[in-house]
Structures are given as structure tokens and as C-alpha cells.
Amino acid sequence: MMAFLAVVGPIVRELNLQEWHAGLMVALAGVAWVLLSRFWGKKSDYYGRKTILIFSIFGFFLSYLFLAGYTNYAIINPPSVIISLIALVFARVMIGVFYSAIPPVSNALIADKVEPSKRTSYMASLGAANGIGMIIGPIIG
Numbered sequence: 001m002m003a004f005l006a007v008v009g010p011i012v013r014e015l016n017l018q019e020w021h022a023g024l025m026v027a028l029a030g031v032a033w034v035l036l037s038r039f040w041g042k043k044s045d046y047y048g049r050k051t052i053l054i055f056s057i058f059g060f061f062l063s064y065l066f067l068a069g070y071t072n073y074a075i076i077n078p079p080s081v082i083i084s085l086i087a088l089v090f091a092r093v094m095i096g097v098f099y100s101a102i103p104p105v106s107n108a109l110i111a112d113k114v115e116p117s118k119r120t121s122y123m124a125s126l127g128a129a130n131g132i133g134m135i136i137g138p139i140i141g
Contacts, residue, residue, distance in 0.1 A: 029096035060098040
């Protein structure tokens with residue numbers, strides 16, 4: 001989710017959007033994440049951890065694919081500002097919707113599968129990997 005922050009400025013300028021549009025895109029993705037994390041946790045209790053993880057990772061992938069594809073298209077064939085804003089906000093919200101499942105369901109999977117004495121270490125490793133990914137991901141593209 002954080003990789004977008006590295007490119008949102010140039011995208012907004014290239015598509016003639018306003019600065020607050022960038023803030024809206026970032027904020028709404030975060031709101032979706034916050035509001036839906038518990039929802040996904042409950043769904044993983046019902047449908048299973050792996051099913052929800054696979055579904056959410058695939059949805060996250062498709063959302064980013066749409067974001068990248070639309071951005072590329074819009075730079076080549078500029079649509080109206082409102083169309084760009086709606087498409088980019090939609091993509092970012094969907095990214096937030098699907099990403100919101102990954103941390104809680106991953107932690108629940110660890111809690112289900114790892115013996116209690118090792119859980120803390122596994123959860124810390126997952127958190128560290130997530131943090132490292134947020135730092136290194138935008139750097140390597």
C-alpha cells in the first residue's frame with residue numbers, strides 16, 4: 001500500500017489533478033483498511049485463513065494492476081479530471097479493502113498453526129518483514 005506514496009505526486013501532476021486529490025486517495029485507502037480489518041478476521045474464522053489470504057492477495061494484485069493500467073492509459077490518453085479522480089480513488093479504496101485482510105488473517109494463521117512458545121517470534125518476524133517491505137519496496141520499484 002505504501003508504494004503508491006512514492007509515485008502519487010507525479011501521477012497527480014501528470015493527470016492535472018489537485019494536491020488534495022492525492023490526499024483523498026491515500027486517506028480513503030487507509031479508512032478502508034481500518035474499517036475492514038475486523039470484517040476479514042471474522043470471514044477467515046468462517047471460510048478459513050488460507051482461503052481469505054489467497055482471495056485478498058489476489059484482489060490486492062488486481063487492484064494494483066488496475067491502478068497501474070489506468071494510470072498508464074490516462075497518461076497516454078488523458079481523460080477528464082473527474083474520470084481520473086474516480087478511477088484512482090476506486091483503485092486505492094479497493095487496495096485498502098483487500099490489503100486490510102492480510103495482517104489480521106496472517107496473524108490469525110500464525111496463532112492457529114504455531115505453538116504458543118514460538119508465536120511471538122513468528123508474529124514479530126511477520127511485522128518486521130512488512131516494515132522492511134514498506135521501506136525497500138518503493139526503492140526497488
